[in-house]
Amino acid sequence: MIPLTEKNELIVNILQQVKDPEIDSVSIVELGMVEKAGFQEGKATVRLLPTFMGCPALEIIKGNVEKVLLADSHIHETDVDFLFSPPWTSDRVSEAGREKLKEFGIAPPPERLEDDGGWKVNCPYCDSPYTTMENIFGPTACRSILYCKQCKNPFEAMKPISTIM
Amino acid sequence: MTVGSAAEVKDQAYKNALVELLYQLADDDFITAYRGSEWLGLAPHIEEDVAFSSINQDTMGHAAMFYRLLEDLGEGEMNSLAHARGSEERRNAIILEEVNGSGTYLVEPNYDWAFAVVRNYFYAQAKKVKIDSLKNSSYQPLADAAVKVNMELYYHLLHWKTWFSQLMNAGGEARKRMMDAVDKTAADFAGVLSLGDKGEEIAKAGLIEGGDMLMVRWKNAVKPIFESCNLPVPELEMKRGNGRNKVHTPDLDQAIGTLSEVYNSDPAAAW
Numbered sequence: 001m002i003p004l005t006e007k008n009e010l011i012v013n014i015l016q017q018v019k020d021p022e023i024d025s026v027s028i029v030e031l032g033m034v035e036k037a038g039f040q041e042g043k044a045t046v047r048l049l050p051t052f053m054g055c056p057a058l059e060i061i062k063g064n065v066e067k068v069l070l071a072d073s074h075i076h077e078t079d080v081d082f083l084f085s086p087p088w089t090s091d092r093v094s095e096a097g098r099e100k101l102k103e104f105g106i107a108p109p110p111e112r113l114e115d116d117g118g119w120k121v122n123c124p125y126c127d128s129p130y131t132t133m134e135n136i137f138g139p140t141a142c143r144s145i146l147y148c149k150q151c152k153n154p155f156e157a158m159k160p161i162s163t164i165m
Numbered sequence: 166m167t168v169g170s171a172a173e174v175k176d177q178a179y180k181n182a183l184v185e186l187l188y189q190l191a192d193d194d195f196i197t198a199y200r201g202s203e204w205l206g207l208a209p210h211i212e213e214d215v216a217f218s219s220i221n222q223d224t225m226g227h228a229a230m231f232y233r234l235l236e237d238l239g240e241g242e243m244n245s246l247a248h249a250r251g252s253e254e255r256r257n258a259i260i261l262e263e264v265n266g267s268g269t270y271l272v273e274p275n276y277d278w279a280f281a282v283v284r285n286y287f288y289a290q291a292k293k294v295k296i297d298s299l300k301n302s303s304y305q306p307l308a309d310a311a312v313k314v315n316m317e318l319y320y321h322l323l324h325w326k327t328w329f330s331q332l333m334n335a336g337g338e339a340r341k342r343m344m345d346a347v348d349k350t351a352a353d354f355a356g357v358l359s360l361g362d363k364g365e366e367i368a369k370a371g372l373i374e375g376g377d378m379l380m381v382r383w384k385n386a387v388k389p390i391f392e393s394c395n396l397p398v399p400e401l402e403m404k405r406g407n408g409r410n411k412v413h414t415p416d417l418d419q420a421i422g423t424l425s426e427v428y429n430s431d432p433a434a435a436w
Binding site: 054085087089136141162163 | 212215216218219220222223224225226227229230306309310312313314315316317319320323324
């Protein structure tokens with residue numbers, strides 16, 4: 001049996017081309033959505049972790065993954081599916097991913113939760129810590145809407161998602 | 166005993182219990198998300214419209230995942246399980262199928278926000294109790310799914326708890342309407358925590374704790390919130406029957422007729 005954590009370099013490099021359909025600066029690899037990337041005799045096997053289960057972009061992402069894989073001359077066959085386990089958590093977003101989210105104007109998910117379950121993020125524009133939560137629920141399932149009291153910009157942040165919740 | 170995957174389900178009695186529970190979980194989330202989606206554009210303010218839609222989207226995602234687990238067990242294709250089954254096959258609790266209020270989405274939607282808040286708060290808490298129990302389910306794919314659902318449910322429960330406390334503690338008409346909504350919801354809410362006629366088999370298979378235990382846990386969970394609102398925890402009843410045993414009201418036929426209209430126009434289409 002192929003271990004689930006297998007990450008074939010060729011496949012992972014190709015998957016870097018697949019961006020989040022709604023945040024085109026960051027790839028699914030940087031978001032930590034790729035759990036397995038296997039390659040054997042022309043067949044690429046990819047297992048992805050959905051960020052949120054009801055995310056309507058999942059089918060688009062799956063289609064885009066198949067498309068970029070088949071565009072590579074070494075790959076003739078693909079097997080792409082989503083896994084529920086392990087669950088995607090927001091700490092899977094890589095350092096590069098966190099920086100690219102900021103470039104897009106989205107604060108990366110906070111690295112820790114407060115004791116009361118609340119959380120704080122700095123403004124992605126001016127890095128001020130003086131921000132307030134406007135709506136935990138944002139334009140997509142994985143984002144919240146905040147406001148920066150320093151530079152007076154509204155902005156979005158990726159919601160923290162953790163197994164300790 | 167733990168069953169690792171659909172392929173490992175060999176015992177027919179175990180499979181029957183598992184399938185029954187999955188239909189209950191899937192149908193509950195599906196109809197709840199549908200009733201919630203009817204509020205789109207009608208919620209009290211725009212931030213709530215965004216929040217409620219997001220919660221409904223998550224909840225529909227959870228329903229889709231439970232239908233997928235049924236598909237893996239050979240029950241049929243997930244989209245058809247969601248859309249093509251009539252009310253006589255559904256296992257959702259009756260209180261969840263109830264219309265949001267008089268009128269329809271398009272014509273004079275006199276929906277009751279107090280009822281929406283109470284029903285969704287009660288439901289989010291009931292779902293939390295079940296999901297916590299499902300994390301120890303004997304069926305590993307269901308236990309895995311529970312871990313994932315739990316993380317999203319955290320935000321749903323926080324949201325509805327906040328609405329519930331704030332409207333209850335606002336006094337005046339808000340409190341009165343909320344208390345009416347509590348009476349209305351409690352009269353049928355026992356159906357959400359019930360596992361139906363096959364409950365004993367479901368609990369014995371180690372799939373989830375029994376309905377009585379779920380009820381105790383639900384009451385313990387809502388008690389501090391009710392206390393902070395100076396209210397007793399209501400007795401939950403099942404006045405109109407048990408949806409787990411496929412007993413339903415015309416409200417469910419109406420919902421299925423509307424939500425499956427597009428699907429039934431061309432069941433083979435890819436959307």
